[in-house]
Amino acid sequence: MTSRVAVVGATGKLGGLAADLIDRTEGFEVAARLSSKDGLEALADVDLVVDMTIPVVSPTVVEAALAAGKPVLVGTSGWNAERLAKLGHRLAELPDLGVIVVPNFSIGSVLATRFATIAGRYFDSVEIIEAHAATKIDSPSGTATRTAELITAARAELGPVEAPHVDQRARGQQVASIPVHSMRLAGIVAQQDVVFGGEGEVLRLTHQTISGRSYEAGILAALRALPEARGLTVGLDAILGLDA
Template structure:
C-alpha cells in the first residue's frame, strides 16, 4: 500500500485528493496536514479514526511514501522542502513557486534520488494543451496566452499559463518579438520572454486556458476548459504511481505522459 499524506486536506482540492486516495485499492491515507485547523480529531472531517491530523510541520512524525500538496502559494515551498528532507515523495499541485524555488527543490530531491513531481496542472486536457502548444511554437513565431480562473485563485498568472509560456520559449529558443512597448495601463498583460499572458479572475470559471498563435494570413487557437476539479485527480493518481518508480523530481505532468 502507498501511504499518503495530504497537505491542505480540508480545502476543496484537498478533499478531492482525500477521496481519490480512499477510493484507491493500493493507497492508504495516513495523515492530513493544514496549519489553519485547530481540531485534530480525524472523525471531525469524516476520516478514519486511524488518520493523523497535524497543524504543525514539526509535529509530523508518521512514515509516508507520498506527500500530496494542495495548500497555498505562501506555504508550498516549505511543505515540499519538509517532505523531501523526510524522504517523502512530493506530488505538488499548488502553484505560485518561483523558478529558483523549484530548482532548489529539484536539486534536493535529485541528490537524495527521491522521486517527485511539481505540476502546474494535473488535468490531462491542460497538459496535452501545453504539449500541443510546444509543438506549434516551432512553426509560429508569435503567440499570446489567455487564462481564466475563478475569483478566489490567489496567484496570477496561473502556474499553467507560466508553464505553457516556458514550454513555448524552450521550443523557440529565443524571445518573442515585441510590437508594443508603450503600455501605461498594462493592457498587454504579463510577459514571459515576449509571450504575453492575460489573466482573468471571475465567478463562473474553474480553470480555462487558450493559446493563440498568429502567422501570416492564419491563426491557430489551442484551448482547454475545466468544469469540475475532480478531473485533476486522474492526473494526480497517475503521478503518484509514476513518482514511486522514479529517483528524481520532474517539473510538469507533461514530462511523464
C-alpha cells in the same frame, strides 16, 4: 501493500478532491489530512506526501517532506523556473528521493500545452489568456507559466517572442517573453487559450475545465509514479509517455 499518504492542503478544493480520491483508490490510504496552517510532524509517519497548499506555504511543505525522507507530489501553483532550479539542486543531494511537480493534472490541459509547444515553432506572435475562479490567489496560473516557458524553450533556435507594446500594463505580464493575461471570475473553473498569429491566419488552442473530476486521472497517474520517482519531474508529460 497499502501506501500511507499525507495530504497537506486537504481543506482546500483541490486538496479535498485529492484526499477523497486517494481514500477510495486501492493501494492507498490517507493517513493524515492537514490544512496549510497545520504542523507537519505527521509527515514522518507516512509513505508519500501530497502538497496541495498555497504558493507561500508549498516550499516549506516540500522541504519538510524531504527532510523526513518522503517523496512529494506537488499540485500547488507558484513553482516558477527559479524555484524549480533550487529544488533540483536540493534533490541532487538526495538521490533516493523524488519530487513530482504538476502545474495541471488535467490530461486535456497537458495535451493542449504539448500542442502549443509544437505550434510555437511556426508562429512568431503568441499570447496566452488564462481564466480561473475568483478565489484563485496567484496569477498567472502555473499552467500558463509552464506553457509560456515550454513554448519559449521550443523556440530556442528562433529566439524569444517579440511582443509589441509590452510597456503598457494592459498588455499583460510577460512570462518567458510571452504576454499572459489573467482573469479571475465567478462561474469559471479553469480555461486557457494560447493564441498564435500568422500572416492571414490565427490559431487558437483552447482547453476548458468544466469539473474538478478532470484532474482525477492525472492525480492518480502521478501518485502511482511517485514511489519510483527520483530527482525532479515537472509535469505529467514523462509519466504519460509523451516524452518517449
